[in-house]
């Protein structure tokens with residue numbers, strides 16, 4: 220079962236989608252699951268680093284999650300800085316869709332974030348009506 224630890228998020232993602240689909244879980248469970256899946260895609264999912272090298276190409280080293288760079292110190296900082304500085308978002312965006320795997324990870328993160336918002340709205344609505 221070596222390496223399974225890196226892939227639990229995909230399983231959680233499938234469970235999350237299934238839970239929405241079947242209405243099997245309450246809003247709190249959906250929210251917790253959504254946040255876990257979001258964190259997985261942002262900080263743990265296997266993707267390319269995608270920091271910009273000196274020759275303006277994208278770094279293809281393996282890294283963990285969309286927000287973190289590879290083991291190069293400079294790339295870690297660059298990724299974090301790029302996330303908070305608006306005029307670098309075009310380049311961030313390039314990295315987010317660098318290959319089908321990165322694209323799916325990005326989509327997964329977006330879906331999980333929307334799911335977290337929807338679950339929050341549901342639980343707020345539930346409290347208002349009860």
Ligand SMILES: [Zn+2]
Pocket residue numbers: 268269270278279280288289290291294
């Ligand atoms: Zn890198």
